[in-house]
Every structure is written in structure tokens, then in C-alpha cells.
Amino acid sequence: MGxxxxxxxxxxxxxxxxxxxxxxxxxxxxxxxxxxxxLGTSLGNEDHLSSVLDEYFxxxxxxxxxxxxxxxxxxxxxxxxxxxxxxxxxxxxxxxxNNSELLSKHLNKYSAIDNGFNxxxxxxxxxxLVVYVPKGKVVDKPIQVLYFNGDKxxxxxxxxxxxxIAEENSQVSIIANYxxxxxxxxxxxxxxxxxAGKNSIVDLYKIQLEEENSFHIEKVQAYQESNSLFNHYxxxxxxxxxxxxxxxxxxxxxxxSHFYGLYLAHKNQHVDNHTFVxxxxxxxxxxxxxxxxxxxxxxGVFNGKILVRRDAQKTNAYQSNKxxxxxxSAVIDTKxxxxxxxxxxxxxxxxxxxxxxxxxxxxxxxxxxxxxxxxSMLIRAFAADVIEKIKIDELREQINHLVFEHLNRxxxxxx
Amino acid sequence: MEEIKTNGLQExxxxxxxxxxxxxxxxxEYKWGFITDIESDTxxxxxxxxxxxxxxxxxGEPEWMTEWRLKAFRHWQTMEEPKWxxxxxxxxxxxxxxxxxxxxxxxxxNSLDEVDPELLKTFEKLGIPLEEQKILSGVAVDxxxxxxxxxxxxxxxxxxxxxxxxxVSEALKDHPELVKKYLGSVVPYTDNYYAALxxxxxxxxxxxxxxxxxxxxxxxxxxxxINNEETGQFERTLIIAEDDSxxxxxxxxxxxxxDTNQLHxxxxxxxxxxxxxxxxxxxxxxxPGNSEGKGxxxxxxxxxxxxxxxxxxxxxxxxxxxxxVTWKYPSCILQGDYSVxxxxxxxxxxxxxxxxxxxxxxxxxxNTSSTIISKGISAGKSNNSYRGLVxxxxxxxxxxxxxxxxxxxxxxxxGAHTFPYIEIENDTARVEHEATTSxxxxxxxxxxxxxxxxxxxxxxxxxxxxxxxVFNELPMEFAVEAQxxxxxxxxxxxx
Numbered sequence: 001m002g003x004x005x006x007x008x009x010x011x012x013x014x015x016x017x018x019x020x021x022x023x024x025x026x027x028x029x030x031x032x033x034x035x036x037x038x039l040g041t042s043l044g045n046e047d048h049l050s051s052v053l054d055e056y057f058x059x060x061x062x063x064x065x066x067x068x069x070x071x072x073x074x075x076x077x078x079x080x081x082x083x084x085x086x087x088x089x090x091x092x093x094x095x096x097x098n099n100s101e102l103l104s105k106h107l108n109k110y111s112a113i114d115n116g117f118n119x120x121x122x123x124x125x126x127x128x129l130v131v132y133v134p135k136g137k138v139v140d141k142p143i144q145v146l147y148f149n150g151d152k153x154x155x156x157x158x159x160x161x162x163x164x165i166a167e168e169n170s171q172v173s174i175i176a177n178y179x180x181x182x183x184x185x186x187x188x189x190x191x192x193x194x195x196a197g198k199n200s201i202v203d204l205y206k207i208q209l210e211e212e213n214s215f216h217i218e219k220v221q222a223y224q225e226s227n228s229l230f231n232h233y234x235x236x237x238x239x240x241x242x243x244x245x246x247x248x249x250x251x252x253x254x255x256x257s258h259f260y261g262l263y264l265a266h267k268n269q270h271v272d273n274h275t276f277v278x279x280x281x282x283x284x285x286x287x288x289x290x291x292x293x294x295x296x297x298x299x300g301v302f303n304g305k306i307l308v309r310r311d312a313q314k315t316n317a318y319q320s321n322k323x324x325x326x327x328x329s330a331v332i333d334t335k336x337x338x339x340x341x342x343x344x345x346x347x348x349x350x351x352x353x354x355x356x357x358x359x360x361x362x363x364x365x366x367x368x369x370x371x372x373x374x375x376s377m378l379i380r381a382f383a384a385d386v387i388e389k390i391k392i393d394e395l396r397e398q399i400n401h402l403v404f405e406h407l408n409r410x411x412x413x414x415x
Numbered sequence: 416m417e418e419i420k421t422n423g424l425q426e427x428x429x430x431x432x433x434x435x436x437x438x439x440x441x442x443x444e445y446k447w448g449f450i451t452d453i454e455s456d457t458x459x460x461x462x463x464x465x466x467x468x469x470x471x472x473x474x475g476e477p478e479w480m481t482e483w484r485l486k487a488f489r490h491w492q493t494m495e496e497p498k499w500x501x502x503x504x505x506x507x508x509x510x511x512x513x514x515x516x517x518x519x520x521x522x523x524x525n526s527l528d529e530v531d532p533e534l535l536k537t538f539e540k541l542g543i544p545l546e547e548q549k550i551l552s553g554v555a556v557d558x559x560x561x562x563x564x565x566x567x568x569x570x571x572x573x574x575x576x577x578x579x580x581x582x583v584s585e586a587l588k589d590h591p592e593l594v595k596k597y598l599g600s601v602v603p604y605t606d607n608y609y610a611a612l613x614x615x616x617x618x619x620x621x622x623x624x625x626x627x628x629x630x631x632x633x634x635x636x637x638x639x640x641i642n643n644e645e646t647g648q649f650e651r652t653l654i655i656a657e658d659d660s661x662x663x664x665x666x667x668x669x670x671x672x673x674d675t676n677q678l679h680x681x682x683x684x685x686x687x688x689x690x691x692x693x694x695x696x697x698x699x700x701x702x703p704g705n706s707e708g709k710g711x712x713x714x715x716x717x718x719x720x721x722x723x724x725x726x727x728x729x730x731x732x733x734x735x736x737x738x739x740v741t742w743k744y745p746s747c748i749l750q751g752d753y754s755v756x757x758x759x760x761x762x763x764x765x766x767x768x769x770x771x772x773x774x775x776x777x778x779x780x781x782n783t784s785s786t787i788i789s790k791g792i793s794a795g796k797s798n799n800s801y802r803g804l805v806x807x808x809x810x811x812x813x814x815x816x817x818x819x820x821x822x823x824x825x826x827x828x829x830g831a832h833t834f835p836y837i838e839i840e841n842d843t844a845r846v847e848h849e850a851t852t853s854x855x856x857x858x859x860x861x862x863x864x865x866x867x868x869x870x871x872x873x874x875x876x877x878x879x880x881x882x883x884x885v886f887n888e889l890p891m892e893f894a895v896e897a898q899x900x901x902x903x904x905x906x907x908x909x910x
Contacts, residue, residue: 022499026838310827325842329809334837336848343824343854351848353839 009037009124009157016116023115026301026333027243027272032215035185037157039124040070040149049148050077056146056179058207060394063144063175064089070149071158071188072127088132089143092161095130102132106165110193110249111221117243118219121159121191128161133170135197142173142392147190150211152183162192166200173203175395180211180238187215194222196230203231203391207399210238212269219245226252233390235399236263236271237406247276250284250312261290262386264406265298265330272301279312286316291386292323293379294330295407302334304349310341319349324356324382326407356382373410379403380412458515464488467615470515474584474619477591487604487614494608500771501800501832504713504740507678514616514649572632579624580635583651586622593624597655601684601721601748609680610717613649617682620651625660625691634890636665650681656691658724663694663890679738681716689724689751694732696889698897701737708767708796711739718745722754722780730757731774732888734897736904739768744802746775749783749811756785759885761897763904764797764829773803773834778814778844789820790882793829794905800832807844814841818848823881825855825874825905875902
């Protein structure tokens, strides 16, 4: 008990943002502050979890397996056999011991501390995922990382700090998979930094399936060198309050960035996605597609900012965000934002909010398909263009399945 | 400044405790012998309760009006200047402004030869008739063109229909009950910093009342009402359209206005009742400062329309080419069922101009719809922002909104920004938002060049095409002038 008191985190000590802050206008973090958290200690003996945790992984394809429990690396549960030499997938604390020079070159170099949550992560974090892909290497299988959070008796705070380094001509695909344990409320507060070197390709999938009494906050900050490609896929299913900040800085020429997002919320869930694409140099391309499906009394927030700086001529920047409200009490606040200082650019953004099309529903029903299936078909169609972007076939099908499971709707399979 | 004498103003007041406190705060002024002369035409610089009383007294306003102004002033003192817009300007010293002066007569000139040739050039390009040019530049008008008589016949026609079109001060004397009922009901003095300031010190403005079932037979324009008066620094416009009525109101004119006041903080309130419609068009061409960004007017306006009845409609159209800093969001509160709000805007910024403008569509009633078409053009080193809010409240079933905001950039030193806020609390809402940013296409210019059209004209054609959707909404005469105005504003921005 005495130990716990020492580890107790007083959130009030951190200057957490309020709704007076323009970036947090629609997200009230007061419910998060109601609890006193214990910093993520491991949930006791890891070994017995091995069989339990297996079911949380996305299956039917080959992957390197990494497990974090409450933000702390669980080496025994991870399986990295077959990883090509030179490529490093490890915990932040191990990496610090073995490769401190490399680490100091990259860690905290891309992500500035923008708010109290970043500060919280920065001052308390001791572990996280590090992926290092040296020049010219391609990681042959995706790396699936399971972040397993929460505790049955304590309010846990997990603060993993992740770092992905993809050097020149390298390629890596990472699946970050967030789950929790049914129990007390917990807070996951993540910072992920991505360095995409020249000609590199980085795919980062995030599937957030935390418990519905949990809070999830993540900031992704990418930094891209010339000719690099960064794809971020963001799927939100769980959490009572979720906030994602996905930022990228296109700091050289011929860079491409794609952000895809799908968020589903029901009951009282609150999902807030903020994206920021910083075009600093000419001849780059960015594309964003975010879709939300809101049911029950849930609330969705989308804020997408595109900044085209003075030098970033010949920029192409597109953004589209759409939300569908399935219930009377669902709320969506969306704010696409363009700030453009260069004249020879093509930029556009579109936002649309509506409900499922009545005519389409009628059309389907008139062909003898029951109402609930008709609705599900339309939801399937709405979500399809984000889900289709997933490059791993098996993962795509499993996420598709999750959409219907989460909304408690009849599943409609492809084809 | 004139010699200032004491008078008994102070004793007349019932000094409440609040007042006492405020008096203490502003006491410094008294120590230096700051006493207002009621006979004087001009108030001394600075702002305090005395000045507010002085303005009210000068205008012979009823007691409740004075009180209202004072309340606004006291509220203003508790407020802080907002900092959120995307514009930069030096801090305004509110104690360095003269808040009341009798309308100045412009120096009378004998012929157009005495007028600044640059101004004449602009008139010519706008195609303003010679006689009108003389009025605008303050040349004595001959007997043939009697603007006063035009205005008089105008007024008679309106009177027959029961339409009231006068200044707010006149309306306060003739129809105090109407003013009392509606003034501040759409934009309360607590609304924002500049609305509070305006409520405390507004000089004058237009008052329009359209009775039930009347369709105003002509476009009402401030130009006719003001005649040879100057536009005020703190204007306040109030338009009330009773059930089943219609009015189209024009504010400003395309001719360049060289005003000596740097800060303009106007308030416009529109009240639209059942089945009524107000169309409000603005062309703003105040002094934008010189090409180095020196001088120019700060235009901070609060404009809002309340569609209170079912099937009521409001339409804002604006062409903003002037002012160094423009900061305004004509808004629509769609309270009545089936009410409609429209916003059409062209904002042009050149040199060092800054504009942060847009609209707010607040859907409260059922089956309400709104349209926003905004065109921003930035040239030189200017910055142009669109900032808009579309809000659909919980009970606003079947609300519909379409928003399109397009920006055009000319040159690589300017900026275009969009900040659209969309807040939806009802699942039956259909809201669409589109925004694009582009430049004048080189191949388009080349195509026109090929056909013997100079680059300057080609750019004008392309820009006019870009703004066409908005110009279509302007009254005919205005639309023609607005097109030319655009060309002048963008002059020499394409090299």
C-alpha cells in the first residue's frame, strides 16, 4: 500500500488542457481527472497471461509479436524470432542501454511538448516500443504490438513512448493494437515519434480496442525526409474518451503522406481526432480520409489542419471527413482547416455530415432485405473506402468484422 | 480643443454604489479638469461615463436609452479585447479616440479640377456619373441634379406604404416603443467587446421598419438617407421586417471612402418575422492603407439576423475590398421553422490588407436551411481568412447546410486560410462543406492572351468568373460596379 502511495500520480500537477484551449474546445478532460492513478506496473506474473493474450492478436497472417503490459515491455510474451540482423525491435529501456547514441539522435527530436498530456508522458515514461530499421532493410513481416492496459483493482496510468526509425530505403509495417482488462478505469497516454528517412516507407496501423471505461490519448508525430511515404491508419472502437493527435511534417521534397481514419462510437463514447499536416517544402502530396459512425449518445470531433508554408509550392493536399449520425442524440463537431501561404498549390477539403440515406435504405428494403440488414449494408458501404485502404488482407477482414461487432449490428461480409 | 466649462451634469445623476466605484476609478480624469461642455460640438478624447452621458444628452435621448448605454459601457469595462482572429494590428488606445463630434462638413470644392486626380481616375473606372462624382468628392452640385429632392420623393413613397426609414436618433424620438423593443435584442451589448463599445457610444445609424404585408418597392440604401453626412464611426443599424414583408437594403457604396476615423465598430441587427425576407447587401470600399501598409481603416463589425418567424429568410451579400483590417461575421439565427439563411461573400485583400470574415449559421428551428458561398482572393502581402460556424442544435430536425469556400491566391507572399467549425447535434442534419484553394491558371491567361486580351484584363475576367456566384446575388447596379471595383482592387497585383 505504501508503495502504491508513492506511485500515485496527481494529474492536477500537470497542466492538462481545458475546453478554453482552442485545440481542446470540444473535449472535456475533467472525467479523466476524477481518478488517482497508479503508474503502470506489470500485472504480476506475465507467464500465465501468454495464453490469455493470444486471443487479442489479429490472426491468420505472419507477424512479429511484441507485448506491452501497462506500458512496460513484456519480453517473455514477445516473439521476434526470424528478425533479420541489424533490424532492432525492442523496448525503449533496453535500447537505451545498447544503443544510446542512436537513441539520443532521434528521441524527443520530433515531438514538441504541446500540452499537459505530452508533459505527463514525457516526465513519467520509462518504456515503450523502439523499432529501428537500418539503411536498405525491409522488415519482411508486419510487427504487431499489443498494448494491454488496466488492472482489476487499481486505476492504472500507462505512458508508453514509442519511437520508429526507418532509415534510407527501408520499409516497415507496424500494427499497434490497444486492449484493456475489464476492471477499474485506466488512462493510456502515448507519444509516438516516427522518423521516415529518404525513400522509406512506413505503415503505421493503430487499432484502439480499449475498455469502454478507459481513457486513451495518443500523439503521433512523424518527420519525413525526401521521397518518403508515411501511411497512418487509425481505427477507434473503444475507450470512453479518446483523443488522437496525428501530425506529420513534410520537411523535404517529393514526400507523400496518407492519413486514413475510421471511428465508431456508441453509448457515451467521445472520440476526438486531430490531424496536422505541415507542408514545409515544395512538390509534396498529402491525403486524408476520415470517417465516423456515431450511435447512441456518442460524440465525435474531427479537426484537420493543413498548413502550406511559403516555400511549399506545387503542393497537393486533400482532406475529406465524413460522419454519419445513427441516432438522435449523437453529436459531431468538425473543423477542417486550411492555412495556405503558397500560391501554386492545389488544396481542398470537404466535410459532410448526415444520416444513412433513406432512399437507399428503401431501395434495399424493397428488394426483400430486412431493415437491420439494410442499415448494416449502408454502414458497410460508408466505412468501406477507409477499410479498403488496409494493405494486409486478413487484417482488413478482421477490422470489418469489428465494425459490426462494435455497433451490435448484423454483419455484412464483402462479396 | 475648445475651452471646457463646468456644468451641473454630475449633480443630476443619481449616483449608485456601482457608479461611485466607477467614478473613483476614473477620478484621475477629473483631477486634470476633465469636464465636458454640453455646448461643445466635439467631446474631448477618451471614454468614460461622462462621455457616454454626453453623447446621449447631445442626441436628446430618453432616460432608458442613457441607462442602456451606461450599462453597456460598464460591461465593456469588464471585458477584454479579443485576440483570437487571424489578424495583426497595433493595440488600439481607446482613450485616444474622440467619441462624439457633430457631422463634419466636407470642404466645398468649386469644380472637379480641384479633386485629387487619383480619386477621379477611380471614379472613371467605376463608371460613376459625373454629377454623382461631384457629390462624392464634395463638389458643389448645380441645380439640375438635386439630390435632396430625389431623397424627398423617395421618402414620400415609403411613407405611403407605412415604411419607416430614418436614422436611429429620429426613430428614438418618433417610435421609441419600436426601438426599445428591438434594439439590442439580436446583438445584446454583452455579446462581444466591440458590440459593447458600440452600444455605449454609437453615434447614429439607420432604422428601417417594414409593416406587416408590405413589400418595399425600392432598394433602400444608406446613401439616400445620409445625403451629405459622413458615415459614422460607430454605426448602428436596426431593420425590422414584420410578417409577410420584404426589403432589400444596401449598405455602403462602391466609391472609395476616405474616412478620417481609423476604428469602425458597427453593429447591424436584423429582425425577421413570419414569412418575411430581408436581403442585406454590403459593398465596403474604405481606405485600405497605402501600398506599404501604412494607415487604413479597422473595420470590426457585428452583424446578425434573427429569423424569428416560420418561413422567414435572410440573405447577406457582401463585397469587401477596402479596410486595412476587416473582421466580421454576418450571422443568421434560424429560429423559426423552415427559415432560410444565406451568405454570399467576396473578400479581396491586396498589399498589406487583412480580412478575417465569414458567417455563422445557427439552426434552431425545424427544416431550416442555409447556404454559404465565400470567395476569398488574396494578392500582394495580404492575408485572407474564412472563419465560419454551422451549428445544428438538438431540436433542429432536417436542417440542411451547404458551404463552399474557395480561395484564390495571387503571388507567393499572401496567405489564404479557412477555419470552418461544424457542430452537429441532430442526426437528421445534412451538412456539406467544401473548400478549395487555387491560383489563376497560367493556361487560362495564355488562352485569353492568345485572343488578344491583355494579361491584366484576362486576370480580371478570370477573377470575375470566380466570383460570379456572389455577384449574381447583388442588386443589378451594384453588381456592375462591384465587378469594376474588383478590378481596381487587384490593380497591378499581377505582373
